[in-house]
Amino acid sequence: MRHEDVIPPVLKALNENQLALVAAIEELTKWVGDRxxxxxxxxxxxxxxxxxxxxxxxxxxxxxxxxxD
Structure with missing residues (x-):
């Protein structure tokens, strides 16, 4: 597999991880705000x-x- 073929899926996975972290941070922020x-x-x-x-x-x-492609 060429390096060029690997980059988009890796970036997509990193982006999905970022979105998951944002969701977790939003939950923690709500918890902190409630306090x-x-x-x-x-x-x-x-x-x-x-x-x-x-x-x-x-x-x-x-x-x-x-x-x-």
Whole structure:
């Protein structure tokens, strides 16, 4: 298998892992917020916004790589 053939599936798996981590962080953030740590929740939401901002570009790039043959 060529290296070029391996890159898109690996990036897809890494992206899926990132999405799973985001979901876990959101759950933990809710838990922290329910206990009154507003500053921590605000900081985490800022980081999650950056991940969300980049997600569309990542998805589109991976889709383009998966289509190329």
């Amino acid at each position: 009154g740590s507003v500053d921590t929740v605000r900081n985490v939401h800022g980081a999650l916004e950056m991940l969300a901002y980049n997600q569309a570009s990542i998805d589109m790039s991976i889709a383009l790589m998966m289509r190329q």
